[in-house]
Amino acid sequence: MARNITLIVNGVKREVEIEDNELLLDVLREKLKVKSVKAACWRGECGACTILLNGEPVKSCIVLAAEADGSEITTVEGLIKDGELSPIQRAFIENGALQCGFCTPAFTLFCHYILSTRPDITEEELREELSGIICRCGTYKQIIRAVMQAKKHYKK
Amino acid sequence: MSFGAPYLTLPSFKYVKPKTLREVLEFLAEHGEDAKIMAGGVAVIDFLKERLTEADYIVDIKGIEELGGIKYEENKGLTMGSTITLYSLRESRIIREKYSALHEALKTLDPILIHRATIGGNICEAFPWMDTVPPLLVFDAELNIISLKGKRKVKLKDFIKGTAEIDLNPDEILESIFVPEPPVNSKSKYVKVLAKSEFGVVNIACLVSNPVDPSKRIVKLAYGAASPTPTLVPQVEEIFRREAPLNKLIEEATSVVLETVSPMTDIHASEEYRRYLIDVLTRKILFELLTAD
Numbered sequence: 429m430a431r432n433i434t435l436i437v438n439g440v441k442r443e444v445e446i447e448d449n450e451l452l453l454d455v456l457r458e459k460l461k462v463k464s465v466k467a468a469c470w471r472g473e474c475g476a477c478t479i480l481l482n483g484e485p486v487k488s489c490i491v492l493a494a495e496a497d498g499s500e501i502t503t504v505e506g507l508i509k510d511g512e513l514s515p516i517q518r519a520f521i522e523n524g525a526l527q528c529g530f531c532t533p534a535f536t537l538f539c540h541y542i543l544s545t546r547p548d549i550t551e552e553e554l555r556e557e558l559s560g561i562i563c564r565c566g567t568y569k570q571i572i573r574a575v576m577q578a579k580k581h582y583k584k
Numbered sequence: 585m586s587f588g589a590p591y592l593t594l595p596s597f598k599y600v601k602p603k604t605l606r607e608v609l610e611f612l613a614e615h616g617e618d619a620k621i622m623a624g625g626v627a628v629i630d631f632l633k634e635r636l637t638e639a640d641y642i643v644d645i646k647g648i649e650e651l652g653g654i655k656y657e658e659n660k661g662l663t664m665g666s667t668i669t670l671y672s673l674r675e676s677r678i679i680r681e682k683y684s685a686l687h688e689a690l691k692t693l694d695p696i697l698i699h700r701a702t703i704g705g706n707i708c709e710a711f712p713w714m715d716t717v718p719p720l721l722v723f724d725a726e727l728n729i730i731s732l733k734g735k736r737k738v739k740l741k742d743f744i745k746g747t748a749e750i751d752l753n754p755d756e757i758l759e760s761i762f763v764p765e766p767p768v769n770s771k772s773k774y775v776k777v778l779a780k781s782e783f784g785v786v787n788i789a790c791l792v793s794n795p796v797d798p799s800k801r802i803v804k805l806a807y808g809a810a811s812p813t814p815t816l817v818p819q820v821e822e823i824f825r826r827e828a829p830l831n832k833l834i835e836e837a838t839s840v841v842l843e844t845v846s847p848m849t850d851i852h853a854s855e856e857y858r859r860y861l862i863d864v865l866t867r868k869i870l871f872e873l874l875t876a877d
């Protein structure tokens with residue numbers, strides 16, 4: 429069944445027609461053209477499709493678009509404020525925390541979430557928390573370094 | 585329609601989101617046979633994608649007040665609404681302090697998926713390796729089931745009937761899960777051996793109380809991924825009530841466990857390897873908890 433839903437994507441209200449059986453991932457990428465949300469496994473394993481749904485990290489390949497009606501969605505683009513990259517994005521660049529970049533939008537966004545909710549996270553805890561996203565290029569070490577460097581910006 | 589490869593799209597269904605518990609139950613009373621309940625969707629959406637299940641209706645029960653929340657009553661126990669997320673449970677101080685085996689199990693899960701996955705979903709999926717089940721078994725969990733006809737209670741150990749088979753009628757839903765206060769002076773632990781996915785090759789939950797006094801000693805062991813359903817091995821309790829050197833009792837309990845479980849061979853591990861792990865890890869976990877001060 430087709431229906432219209434409203435999504436607030438990075439602060440902008442967007443209306444879109446969807447089918448009940450459509451995935452949020454597909455709607456974001458193909459209908460709203462938010463291409464930073466990557467699709468790879470389509471089954472909740474790789475984490476490349478991670479977004480924040482009403483502030484909570486979720487893998488958008490296992491969310492129905494219909495469920496998200498009225499929700500606020502943040503993708504990595506939403507971290508940019510007044511044309512300025514956020515501290516976590518800068519830290520990723522400074523630490524070379526990527527190679528091909530496919531996992532980077534998801535990792536940057538998720539690391540932002542982690543630091544916003546747990547600014548005192550230790551390196552060991554961080555390793556555990558990052559286990560939901562896969563970096564096929566293996567840049568975990570640099571990602572961890574970037575998060576540790578960006579930490580100070582998130583402390584109140 | 586969806587845009588992925590064909591097997592990545594979902595079959596068609598109607599998405600239904602009732603606003604109240606009453607509406608959910610009324611809908612299920614009428615369409616239960618053709619409906620699948622979804623909360624976090626982690627299992628349901630994947631099953632639909634893989635064509636392991638089909639449904640005319642997907643009923644979203646997320647956000648219904650009576651099915652959420654967590655409530656602890658001193659000396660009585662803990663009640664968890666079926667749609668509470670595994671993330672909220674992982675972060676719960678009460679669970680960390682009183683139900684450590686459950687906390688440890690939750691810590692092994694995908695830190696992103698648990699923001700959606702729910703305790704009710706984890707139980708109702710009823711796969712042999714579901715991580716919350718062995719800990720809930722050693723804590724003697726009881727489930728509250730509800731339908732328009734009324735409420736009933738069932739022990740978790742009786743609820744899971746087979747692989748992906750549960751004691752739930754099409755018009756019923758799991759309302760909440762109750763775990764009694766753990767026995768006094770008890771400690772619990774969870775171990776999990778991983779292969780290539782996040783699903784355990786063998787999961788073990790163990791609870792021990794009063795380790796030095798055989799007359800008051802309680803030992804409970806439950807296994808995941810070791811049989812077609814998560815398995816509690818109740819005979820262990822009696823063995824440890826006896827007065828005998830610990831190593832003898834551990835030996836005996838381990839052989840009873842090995843007789844009870846029936847591990848399978850799949851792409852993650854062979855039956856033989858699983859038996860080996862169960863053997864070694866059962867001794868280890870028992871020894872650790874029985875000799876801890």
Ligand code: FES
Nearest residue numbers: 468469470475489
């Ligand atoms: S595409 Fe969603 S987790 Fe891989």
Ligand code: FES
Nearest residue numbers: 527529563564565
């Ligand atoms: S940078 Fe290539 S997958 Fe992470």
